[in-house]
Amino acid sequence: MILAVIQGLTELLPVSRSAHVILAERLxxxxxxxxxxxxxxxxxxxxxxxxxxxxFGPRWRRRWRAEPASPRSxxxxxxxxxxxxxxxxxxxxxxxxxxxxxxxxxxxxVGQTRGEVEALFRNLPLIGGALLGVGVLILAAGARETASPxxxxxxxxxxxxxxxxxxxxxxxxxxxRSGATISAALLAGVDRQLAEEFSFALAVWxxxxxxxxxxxxxxRTTDLHGTALIALLGPGLMGMGASFLAGLVAxxxxxxxxxxxxxxxxxxxxxxxxxxxxxxxxxxx
Numbered sequence: 001m002i003l004a005v006i007q008g009l010t011e012l013l014p015v016s017r018s019a020h021v022i023l024a025e026r027l028x029x030x031x032x033x034x035x036x037x038x039x040x041x042x043x044x045x046x047x048x049x050x051x052x053x054x055x056f057g058p059r060w061r062r063r064w065r066a067e068p069a070s071p072r073s074x075x076x077x078x079x080x081x082x083x084x085x086x087x088x089x090x091x092x093x094x095x096x097x098x099x100x101x102x103x104x105x106x107x108x109x110v111g112q113t114r115g116e117v118e119a120l121f122r123n124l125p126l127i128g129g130a131l132l133g134v135g136v137l138i139l140a141a142g143a144r145e146t147a148s149p150x151x152x153x154x155x156x157x158x159x160x161x162x163x164x165x166x167x168x169x170x171x172x173x174x175x176x177r178s179g180a181t182i183s184a185a186l187l188a189g190v191d192r193q194l195a196e197e198f199s200f201a202l203a204v205w206x207x208x209x210x211x212x213x214x215x216x217x218x219x220r221t222t223d224l225h226g227t228a229l230i231a232l233l234g235p236g237l238m239g240m241g242a243s244f245l246a247g248l249v250a251x252x253x254x255x256x257x258x259x260x261x262x263x264x265x266x267x268x269x270x271x272x273x274x275x276x277x278x279x280x281x282x283x284x285x
Contacts (some may be wrong), residue, residue, distance in 0.1 A: 002028070004239035007044040008246025012051065012200075013254055014138060014179025014266045019127050019277060022173070026280075036232055042214050043236035044243040049207045051247030052200050059197055082154050083198065086163030087205040093167035101171055124281035128274045130174030134183075135270030141183035142264025154198060158188045166202060174277070177203065179266060182258070192258050200251075 006024050011017040021041070030037060063079060165184040169177035178199050185195035257265060 001239065001242055003040065004044055004047070004242035005246045007041070007239075008048055008051070008243035009250045011045070011048040011243070012178060012247050012250040014134070014176045014182060015269055015273065016127075016131055016134065016174045016176040016179070018173035019131055019273060022124075022127065023277065023280065038214065039232050040236055040239055042211055043240045045207060045211050045214075047240035047243030048247040049204065049211075050240075051244045051251065052203055052207075054244075055248060055251045056197060056200050060201070063197075079154070079198070079201070082156065082159040083201045083205060085156065086159040086166065086198075086202055089160050089163030090166045090170070090202070090206065093164055094170040097167060097171050124277055126172065127174035128277035128281070130172040131270045131274035131277060133172075134174070134176045134179045135267045135274060137183045137187075138179050138267030138270060139264050141186040142262075142267060144187055152189050152191060154190060154194060158185065158190060159198075161188055162198065163202070166206075174274075176270070177206075178254070179270070182263070186263065196255065196258055 003021060003024060006020050007017060010020040025031075025037070162181050162184045165180045166177060169175045169180055181199040181202060182195050185198060186192070190198070257263060
């Protein structure tokens with residue numbers, strides 16, 4: 001339940017789910033690579049995705065029914081097309097980053113095993129650096145958004161930029177996906193509400209493949225099958241429900257601060273958390 005609440009709040013707030021979950025697991029002396037925890041996190045991801053659908057579903061339905069009323073309003077078909085474009089950019093660049101990072105980590109070298117980008121997920125200094133990076137990005141977007149609160153609409157170029165920035169969140173844990181995408185949209189001049197809706201529409205495209213990949217990796221690398229999986233369904237379903245409710249709270253919180261021009265506050269939090277992660281690594285091992 002503790003991990004579910006942390007997951008639900010931090011997955012959707014722009015403060016990096018990975019950094020919080022990894023720190024919580026360290027404090028509770030849990031192994032992030034353990035099969036039961038991997039399965040639990042898959043269930044928690046599902047809960048937060050359902051929260052996104054429940055929260056933004058009415059907005060997307062209104063977009064489907066209504067014609068664009070202003071240049072800042074994108075019709076549903078245009079909106080959907082641009083989310084697909086941004087997701088393709090994320091997938092292409094994310095795959096390229098994975099290949100480059102795995103080569104850098106030793107893939108193909110004589111006498112070395114193939115590096116896996118997942119090994120970076122436990123690297124606390126790198127997580128701290130990613131938090132620092134996204135914190136600066138959020139602060140920059142918050143400053144621009146406060147100076148010019150009225151934005152404009154989505155374009156193909158802006159969708160490509162947002163999708164490209166989102167790709168950095170795949171290998172670099174700590175680089176918040178929602179923080180990066182909403183900040184990139186605000187810096188590109190997109191309207192606040194449209195930036196928020198677009199960011200979480202991208203999450204709906206991205207989350208199911210991530211869940212499937214995690215499940216395949218779990219089943220391929222462990223003997224967790226049949227009765228063992230059934231035994232984990234109870235805790236998993238409870239966690240999914242808790243992450244769903246926490247996710248709704250997080251989305252309400254994010255929308256409120258974004259609407260009031262307080263986006264930059266999340267950036268300060270990321271900077272503080274980066275310092276905590278580095279100190280934890282330095283003195284806690």
